[in-house]
Amino acid sequence: MELEVRHLRALCAIADTGSLHQAARRLGVSQPSLTTQLRRIENTLGAELFSRERTGCSPTLLGRAVLSRARPLVDGMTSLVSDAKAEADAVRASGPRLRIGCTASRVIGGWLRRLRLRLPGTDISLRVDVSARALLRDIATGGLDVAFVHEVEGCPLAVPDGLEQRVLLDREPQFISMARDHPAAARPVVDLVDLAGDRWMVDPTVDGEWDGLRRVFGEAGLAPTVLHGDYLTAASLVVLGEAVAPCQPTSGPRDDMAIRPLRDDPLAVRLLLVSRPGADTATVYEELEAAYREAARRAAGYHQWLLRNRSPLARTP
Numbered sequence: 595m596e597l598e599v600r601h602l603r604a605l606c607a608i609a610d611t612g613s614l615h616q617a618a619r620r621l622g623v624s625q626p627s628l629t630t631q632l633r634r635i636e637n638t639l640g641a642e643l644f645s646r647e648r649t650g651c652s653p654t655l656l657g658r659a660v661l662s663r664a665r666p667l668v669d670g671m672t673s674l675v676s677d678a679k680a681e682a683d684a685v686r687a688s689g690p691r692l693r694i695g696c697t698a699s700r701v702i703g704g705w706l707r708r709l710r711l712r713l714p715g716t717d718i719s720l721r722v723d724v725s726a727r728a729l730l731r732d733i734a735t736g737g738l739d740v741a742f743v744h745e746v747e748g749c750p751l752a753v754p755d756g757l758e759q760r761v762l763l764d765r766e767p768q769f770i771s772m773a774r775d776h777p778a779a780a781r782p783v784v785d786l787v788d789l790a791g792d793r794w795m796v797d798p799t800v801d802g803e804w805d806g807l808r809r810v811f812g813e814a815g816l817a818p819t820v821l822h823g824d825y826l827t828a829a830s831l832v833v834l835g836e837a838v839a840p841c842q843p844t845s846g847p848r849d850d851m852a853i854r855p856l857r858d859d860p861l862a863v864r865l866l867l868v869s870r871p872g873a874d875t876a877t878v879y880e881e882l883e884a885a886y887r888e889a890a891r892r893a894a895g896y897h898q899w900l901l902r903n904r905s906p907l908a909r910t911p
Contacts, residue, residue, distance in 0.1 A: 595638045599671045602664040604631055605643065609661050612650040690716040692878070695729035695741035697800070698722060698825075700844040700893075704885035705742070712881055724800045726751055733757055733870050740870070740878055744863040748809050749802030753868060760867045760879055762886060763907060767859035767899065769843045771828075772852050773835035779852035782895075786814050786856055793819045795828040795837040807840065810860045843896035844889040855899055883907070 607617040614632070618625040636642050643657035653661060692713065696702055702722070709718055723729050726743035733741055734754035744766070745751045753759065770784055772792075778784045798804045804822070811817060821828075821837060831837040833850045840861055845853050867882060869875045887907055890897050900908035 595634055597635065597638065599668060601631065601635050602668050604628060605635065605657075605661060605664055606668055608632065608644060608651055609653055609657070612652065614646075614651060691739075692716050692718045693721070693737070693739045694718065694878075695721045695723065695732060695738045695743075697724065697726050697729065697743050699742065699744075700842055700846070701742075701882070701885045701889045704888050705882050708881040708885055709878065712877055724797065726801050730754055730757065730868060733868060736870070738870075739873055740875055741868050742882060743866050743868060745866060746802030746806035747862045747864065749805045751801065751866075756871050758869050758871060758873070758875075760869075760875065762865040762867055762879075762882060763905070764864055765859075765862045766865055767843055767855060768840045768861040768863065769845065769853050769855050769896070770838055771832050771841040771845065772838045772854070773833060774850060774852050776835065776838070776852060779854065782854065783857050784854045786810070786816065786860060789838055790816045790818050793821055793831075793837045795821045795823055795825075795831060795839040797824050797828070798822045799824075803840075806861060806863075814860070843899065844886075844893050846892060847894070853893075853895065855895065 604617070604621060607620050608614060608628075611617045611620060614628055615625050618628040621628065623631075632644070639656070639660070641656050642654055643660055644651040645654055690713070692709070694706075694709075696705075702720070706718065706720060709716075721729070721732070721738065726741075726745065729738065729741040729743055730751065730753055732738040734757060742762075743751070747765070770789065772779055772784075772789075776792075778788045794807065796804050796807050804820075807820075821831075825839065825841075828837060828839040829851070832839055841853060843853075843855070847853070865886075867875060867879055869878075890900055890907060897908060
């Protein structure tokens with residue numbers, strides 16, 4: 595075995611703490627793993643580096659000699675990594691930077707692709723979060739430049755003072771995903787009452803999602819069974835016919851799942867682009883709008899909805 599910096603770092607941790615247990619905790623490994631690693635290091639060097647006693651570990655004569663050479667190497671590597679990161683940050687800071695936040699959306703990929711083509715040389719980073727409020731706080735505190743978020747109808751977001759907003763779509767209907775063999779899947783538009791006997795799945799960590807759905811049920815006089823969970827789990831249950839779930843209308847077609855609009859669109863969100871004060875969002879908004887048009891055209895049912903409702907997003911630019 596060849597000695598590496600990680601091996602030297604382990605030796606220094608054992609010497610500093612005087613304990614295999616404490617050194618393992620510092621290094622974030624298990625004690626048996628660290629014990630095995632020390633044994634392999636000692637086998638490589640041909641002698642014990644530490645005396646093991648009930649009170650802990652202390653370096654042997656050879657151990658002290660090895661540590662005297664190891665510490666400068668470990669410190670040098672730490673400095674090297676720290677300096678390299680600082681220089682990388684300086685390089686990034688010297689050029690344009692765009693820090694984007696987004697709640698889950700089908701348009702993220704197309705939006706990023708368009709921005710990278712439109713803004714070559716710009717360091718573009720992305721943060722996805724289920725919480726629109728968390729993203730807005732990040733803009734307010736300087737962690738993000740802009741965020742594409744949705745606001746559930748009837749559950750307004752608390753946008754921090756000073757942030758600027760542009761509305762991409764004032765009312766995006768939420769469609770319903772269900773199993774292919776669900777009786778309601780045979781119709782192009784589904785009545786909410788036809789799903790009253792189904793289990794509905796909703797992610798309560800998404801801001802306003804559960805409150806919005808509960809409001810819609812209350813207004814319709816319905817009280818279906820509701821399961822709380824993430825939408826990855828929801829998709830697997832929907833396919834099996836165990837649940838139905840709200841979904842974005844831009845959701846693409848699937849062989850194992852039906853996606854249908856609800857009659858009169860009782861469940862909807864508002865799509866917003868929120869930015870820090872004074873940020874130039876013209877290009878960001880243009881590419882977001884273009885990416886959204888692309889996603890809408892791929893989802894035939896939603897594209898027809900946009901046409902019926904005479905949305906500007908249905909037009910070819």
